Amino acid sequence: MTDTPAPASTAAPARAMTRRRVLIYATSVLAGLLLVAWCVHWWRNGRFQIETDDAYLRADIVTVAPRISGYLAEVRVQDNQALKAGDLLASIEDxxxxxxxxxxxxxxxxxxxxxxxxxxxxxxxxxxxxxxxxxxxxxxxxxxxxxxxxxxxxxxxxxxxxxxxxxxxxxxxxxxxxxxxxxxxxxxxxxxxxxxxxxxxxxxxxxxxxxxxxxxxxxxxxxxxxxxxxxxxxxxxxHTQIRSPVDGTAGQRSLRIGQYVEAGAPLLAVVPEAAYVVANYKETQVDAMRPGQPAHIEVDALGGLELKGRVDSFAPASGAQFALLPPDNATGNFTKIVQRMPVRIRLEPGQPRAAELRPGMSVIVSVDTHHE
Known part of the structure; x- marks a missing residue:
């Protein structure tokens, strides 16, 4: 009496079923490990990251205005021109x-x-x-x-x-x-x-x-x-010679040869290269923030360029208090609204593409509150 071998059509599905079970098991184990790793990362770092997308680049823009009145005899500055402190911008007839x-x-x-x-x-x-x-x-x-x-x-x-x-x-x-x-x-x-x-x-x-x-x-x-x-x-x-007060880039130019200018009337804006970030965090997010904490910044306009910074200081009041018409909630139909607290963040020096930053660009800021 001889043994009859199992048909090949029956053995192949069994091996496929085994491989599928191994793949599902491996995937489950990998997913579990990834979940555990993410949980560990969140527990150690993620839960300390306070993020907001209500943040913008700022700079201390200097408005150039003449100190005397007169007709412009010469204009040497062009739009978007790089300037050094002391550069001659224009001359008034003297x-x-x-x-x-x-x-x-x-x-x-x-x-x-x-x-x-x-x-x-x-x-x-x-x-x-x-x-x-x-x-x-x-x-x-x-x-x-x-x-x-x-x-x-x-x-x-x-x-x-x-x-x-x-x-x-x-x-x-x-x-x-x-x-x-x-x-x-x-x-x-x-x-x-x-x-x-x-x-x-x-x-x-x-x-x-x-x-x-x-x-x-x-x-x-x-x-x-x-x-x-x-x-x-x-x-x-x-003062008949109007000069740049700081290093920067010329913008908002409104001076022309022969134009009569009044003392104190703005003619030009000089945007310095030293930019910083103002992040408007919710008032419920700033409890753990302290000056000196590291910050991670992503610039939308530069393809998500990542920069490093540190918390510099906090505004003395919420943004609504500095508005032209501050809100007055002393009424019967009061509705509570979470306020925004401006946080100033300075950028670390020597970072790549820092010269491409422009005031007004939108950024995403994440502050690591785990570091005091």
Whole structure:
């Protein structure tokens, strides 16, 4: 009796069924492992990732405006032109401002001339003062001489009176002595009057010196005022040249040759290359966020370009509070709305394609709150 082999048609489905079971089992095991791995990853990292797509690139855009008014004589900047700090953007016609500088310079020269004139007057009065002191000394000498002559004449007068009383001297000698006495007394009075006049002249010169010093101080103040006006005129002349305040790219250009510009009117915007991200997170998402935490950024406009950054700071209020018309919920039909809190994120330096970033681009930001 011989064994009959199983038909081939029965063995093939059995092997296929076995392979299918192995494949299903392997797939199930792989899916389970992937699920476990994802759960582990989420538990260790994913649950700490706080993400929002309400985020945009920002930059501290500088608006360029002239400080003086006038007609534009030259425009050197073009749209989207790269600029360096100090680059000449445009020039305002300067003949009027140059004339103001010349006028202010003339006023300074005039004030300096007045100062020199007052200095010369003060020096002249000082010389007169010294001369007057010399004259006073001279007059004092004359007064002392006249006083000595007066004493001598009075003594001679008394002597002649005594001799005349004893009939030793003649009447003519007595009369001559009396005349000499009166003459000496008159000379002494004249000398004393001249001395008083000279001393009074000294007081007058002192008053003139004080007045001249006051005029000199006033002239010096006028010099300072004229120099201040000259400095202002020179500043206005310098402001006829409009220069870029920072490095960046020119945008929103509205200046043309021959255009009349007003002081303070915006003419150009300079967009710096230093961009940052403002992410508007829900108020329920920022509890675990801290400055310095790492952030992952994806730029939509650059094909999902991935950049690294860090949380820099938090806004002092929600975005609604800085709106033109802040909401007022003190009404009976109140509806609670989750507010958005702006979070500033700085980009790490030296990253590829950072020069292609432009303010206003939309980004997706994810902050890792696991790192304090």
């Amino acid at each position: 003949p009027d401002y140059q004339a103001h500088v010349d006028q202010a310079q003339a006023a300074v020269d005039e004030a300096l001339a007045e100062t020199r004139a007052q200095q010369a007057r003060i020096a002249n009065l000082a010389a007169r003062q010294r001369q007057q002191q010399s004259l006073i000394a001279e007059v004092e000498g004359r007064a002392r001489a006249a006083e000595a002559e007066s004493r001598q004449a009075n003594q001679e007068d008394r002597r002649q009176r005594h001799l005349a009383a004893q009939e030793v001297s003649s009447a003519q000698q007595l009369e001559r002595a009396q005349a000499d006495t009166r003459k000496a007394d008159a000379a002494l009075a004249s000398a004393r009057a001249a001395l008083a006049a000279r001393r009074a002249q000294v007081a007058i010169i002192d008053t003139e010196q004080q007045f001249a010093q006051a005029r000199h101080d006033k002239a010096q103040a006028a010099v300072a005022q004229a120099r201040a006006r000259l400095a202002l005129a020179r500043i206005d002349l310098q």
